[in-house]
Amino acid sequence: MNIYIGGFFFISIIGTLLHFTYDFSNHNKIVGLFSAVNESTWEHIKIALTPLFVWSLIDGYLLGKLPNYFISKLVGILIIIIVIPLIFYGYKYFTKKSILFIDISSFYFTILLSQWLSYLVIIRDALPYIVNYISVIVIFIIFGFYMTATLVPLKLFIFKDPLTKKYGYIAHQRKNC
Secondary structure (H helix, E strand, O other): OOHHHHHHHHHHHHHHHHOOHHHHHHOHHHOOOOOOOOOHHHHHHHHHHHHHOOOOOOOHHHHHOOHHHHHHHHHHHHHHOOOHHHHHHHHOOOOOOOOOOHHHHHHHHHHHHHHHHHHHOOOOOOHHHHHHHHHHHHHHHHHHHHHHHOOOOOHHHHEOOOOOOOOOHHOOOOOOO
């Protein structure tokens, strides 16, 4: 359980910093692959996924031989991908506007939920090996999409910057830049 508590803090702290690193790097496009390049929902998902992927190198070393490891990783990834937009668009449907406190709180809540559910999966009795193999494949597909979505964002609402109404790197450009 301690590794998951450590994961929560690591992902939360690094994810928070990644919200600002693109600006700090003077808009370096390589940094932008891993940092938020605009205020779209996707970019907020990305700044939670980036440290989760990095943390997977650490917890994979320690837990990777457990039979449900990759299934638990996939659960954690999917929670982030699903819950962040679900909370954001869910409350925004009723309020008709973004509320910064809810946005920030939901980011940390989602990371906590991701780590907790990953933990619950990894301590279960071993699931069939085929589920583990499928999980590895799906993780690689998600990682590939994650690496390309900033460069070539889909023209879907989740990728649109609500401030500039643009997508990807272009959305970050401000009138005064």
